[in-house]
Amino acid sequence: MSLAVCASACAAQAREIRIVSGTYGGSCGAPRGNATADLARQCDGKTTCPYVLTESLAGRKRAACRDDFLAEWTCKDAEFHVAALSPEVTPGSTLVLSCVWPAGAGK
Numbered sequence: 260m261s262l263a264v265c266a267s268a269c270a271a272q273a274r275e276i277r278i279v280s281g282t283y284g285g286s287c288g289a290p291r292g293n294a295t296a297d298l299a300r301q302c303d304g305k306t307t308c309p310y311v312l313t314e315s316l317a318g319r320k321r322a323a324c325r326d327d328f329l330a331e332w333t334c335k336d337a338e339f340h341v342a343a344l345s346p347e348v349t350p351g352s353t354l355v356l357s358c359v360w361p362a363g364a365g366k
């Protein structure tokens with residue numbers, strides 16, 4: 260009985276990430292959405308995603324400019340989320356995206 264209850268309750272909490280946009284170097288004038296394909300490849304359809312900035316994106320860095328990374332996503336097409344890595348990101352920097360409902364005391 261408890262397994263069946265958890266299965267339905269857990270499924271209700273399992274909402275999927277849908278990437279809207281990923282931008283690397285927006286602080287340096289890079290076009291919005293230039294990293295969307297890579298971000299979507301790593302994170303679309305997951306409930307939580309530790310997005311790792313790849314070498315191929317970081318190779319676009321311009322001299323004398325401190326690039327940032329901005330991720331925008333939805334959960335079940337209703338909630339819009341934004342998260343960022345500050346300037347000076349490097350390959351291997353990680354940004355965690357999530358659509359998991361918080362649980363615990365007071366939630």
